[in-house]
Amino acid sequence: MRKNGLVISIDGTAGTGKSSVGKAVAQKLGYGFLSTGELYRALAYKVFETHTEPEDGAAVLALSKRLRFTFERQPDAVLKMFVDGEYLGAKLHLEETGNVASKVSTHKEARAVLTEKMRQAGAEGGIIMEGRDIGTVVFPDADVKIYMTASAEERAKRRVKQLRENGENPDYEHILALIKERDYRDSHRAASPLKPAQGAIIIDTSTLNLEQVIALVLEKISHYGA
Numbered sequence: 001m002r003k004n005g006l007v008i009s010i011d012g013t014a015g016t017g018k019s020s021v022g023k024a025v026a027q028k029l030g031y032g033f034l035s036t037g038e039l040y041r042a043l044a045y046k047v048f049e050t051h052t053e054p055e056d057g058a059a060v061l062a063l064s065k066r067l068r069f070t071f072e073r074q075p076d077a078v079l080k081m082f083v084d085g086e087y088l089g090a091k092l093h094l095e096e097t098g099n100v101a102s103k104v105s106t107h108k109e110a111r112a113v114l115t116e117k118m119r120q121a122g123a124e125g126g127i128i129m130e131g132r133d134i135g136t137v138v139f140p141d142a143d144v145k146i147y148m149t150a151s152a153e154e155r156a157k158r159r160v161k162q163l164r165e166n167g168e169n170p171d172y173e174h175i176l177a178l179i180k181e182r183d184y185r186d187s188h189r190a191a192s193p194l195k196p197a198q199g200a201i202i203i204d205t206s207t208l209n210l211e212q213v214i215a216l217v218l219e220k221i222s223h224y225g226a
């Protein structure tokens with residue numbers, strides 16, 4: 001085991017509850033939690049801010065190399081991320097930032113740069129890292145690997161509910177189309193496509209609530225001496 005405990009990876013499509021589950025489980029274990037989409041979202045934000053074309057691999061790579069990431073563990077387990085010393089906050093969670101993130105994350109070389117940052121953040125263990133390729137590429141030697149899935153329709157319903165709670169008035173069909181588009185791109189890209197890691201524990205959350213998934217994950221992890 002690493003100095004601070006296990007490395008636990010949670011991969012899967014957007015909207016399966018990976019972040020809520022990972023954060024809650026990390027709190028129970030006294031571990032840190034990192035949502036690695038944040039790094040891709042930060043890169044996307046900088047791409048947008050500097051008027052870089054998301055399709056321009058060389059420019060995206062150059063940008064990725066310039067970014068300095070630092071993390072501060074919060075009382076709720078989350079590793080709060082700063083980019084060049086700045087907390088980017090809600091800007092990273094706009095629907096549009098997610099879509100550009102999905103585009104910039106197709107570039108292999110830029111992925112390698114961000115992957116290295118993620119490895120540094122998790123090197124000492126005691127961490128749950130959530131993303132698309134944590135168990136397959138970032139930490140192929142993770143102690144426990146979890147892969148979460150749910151139907152696109154169920155995820156669209158959850159997203160619509162979440163947006164309504166934020167006072168927005170989303171269109172279900174539009175959200176469903178965006179989810180399917182992003183799934184397709186994330187799982188068909190040449191560089192580190194989304195797929196379950198070998199030996200991953202696969203959990204379908206379509207018919208489970210958050211508490212049930214958290215309980216299931218904690219039960220699985222208990223066999224690994226966390």
Ligand code: DC
Pocket residue numbers: 014036037038040041098101102105130131132133134182186
């Ligand atoms: O999980 P998220 O929605 O914050 O991720 C945003 C995008 O970043 C997602 O569409 C794909 C990409 N991503 C990735 O390629 N690899 C990761 N480990 C995490 C995110």
